[in-house]
Amino acid sequence: MTGLMSGKRGLIMGVANDHSIAWGIASKLAAHGAELAFTYQGDAFGRRVKPLAEKVGSDIVLPCDVEDIATVDAVFDELKARWGKLDFVVHAIGFSDKNELKGRYADTSRENFARTMLISCFSFTEVARRAAEMMTDGGAMVTLTYAGATRVMPNYNVMGVAKAALESSVRYLAGDFGPQNIRVNAISAGPVRTLAGAGIADARLMLTFQHRNAPLQRTVSLEEVGGAALYLLSDLSSGVTGEIHFVDSGYSIMSMPRIEELKA
Ligand code: NAD
Numbered sequence: 001m002t003g004l005m006s007g008k009r010g011l012i013m014g015v016a017n018d019h020s021i022a023w024g025i026a027s028k029l030a031a032h033g034a035e036l037a038f039t040y041q042g043d044a045f046g047r048r049v050k051p052l053a054e055k056v057g058s059d060i061v062l063p064c065d066v067e068d069i070a071t072v073d074a075v076f077d078e079l080k081a082r083w084g085k086l087d088f089v090v091h092a093i094g095f096s097d098k099n100e101l102k103g104r105y106a107d108t109s110r111e112n113f114a115r116t117m118l119i120s121c122f123s124f125t126e127v128a129r130r131a132a133e134m135m136t137d138g139g140a141m142v143t144l145t146y147a148g149a150t151r152v153m154p155n156y157n158v159m160g161v162a163k164a165a166l167e168s169s170v171r172y173l174a175g176d177f178g179p180q181n182i183r184v185n186a187i188s189a190g191p192v193r194t195l196a197g198a199g200i201a202d203a204r205l206m207l208t209f210q211h212r213n214a215p216l217q218r219t220v221s222l223e224e225v226g227g228a229a230l231y232l233l234s235d236l237s238s239g240v241t242g243e244i245h246f247v248d249s250g251y252s253i254m255s256m257p258r259i260e261e262l263k264a
Pocket of ligand 1 (some may be wrong): 022092
């Protein structure tokens with residue numbers, strides 16, 4: 001453990017269980033001295049998140065459903081009352097109807113398009129605006145994206161379109177908040193086995209394909225995504241903002257499957 005995050009306080013949004021990317025990030029930040037608050041969506045997740053928060057010494061565990069803006073406001077009101085100021089935020093929230101995470105993107109419904117955009121993209125802007133108000137000594141924000149934002153991934157569909165908008169939001173928010181020394185970045189993680197990941201049809205095949213064709217010939221761990229978040233949220237990356245940082249075993253640099261795989 002280093003003191004990289006000592007004296008820094010931050011909000012972690014998006015832990016559903018101990019397989020969540022947000023949990024990988026939270027445990028890494030806590031191990032390096034960060035003080036954390038957590039949000040959870042609904043009582044069932046709350047029962048899982050509370051013991052996890054306890055493990056990293058956090059007693060601020062608040063309900064928040066980003067579709068209900070009053071719950072987002074309540075989180076920031078509570079943080080203002082408890083901490084006054086905030087140093088960082090992790091937004092690891094995404095949702096789309098799993099019936100539309102299969103088949104053609106062209107068949108996406110209007111309702112699910114709007115809902116996916118609100119939860120998976122616009123919620124970051126709404127959170128960022130509230131968090132920035134509390135980042136009076138500068139700060140850092142990280143959200144989670146996926147390569148399906150810029151390239152066609154079978155079944156990822158409307159989530160890819162939402163992630164493209166999320167990545168663009170990262171750049172606009174970085175532009176808006178840069179003068180306050182608030183940095184905004186995204187981690188583009190390779191596929192990880194999580195609850196949200198399991199909603200995508202044939203997710204298992206995405207993992208296998210990545211495993212076989214990424215330069216490192218494996219998928220990435222929660223620990224590795226956590227390490228990248230530690231860099232982006234600590235002063236180590238003080239000159240970095242508006243970036244989409246890939247943590248994907250190098251998969252995104254490949255233009256075709258590995259020759260050895262094709263010959264096999
Ligand atoms: P996860 O299921 O563990 O986390 C998703 C979280 O989103 C859950 O905690 C859920 O409660 C929350 N959420 C959904 N709708 C919400 C709402 N209305 N209000 C508040 N919270 C809501 O899965 P994960 O894979 O850890 O997902 C975290 C982020 O990482 C997502 O943005 C996802 O798109 C992204 N991501 C995942 C992968 C992957 O392969 N798993 C890869 C790249 C990016």
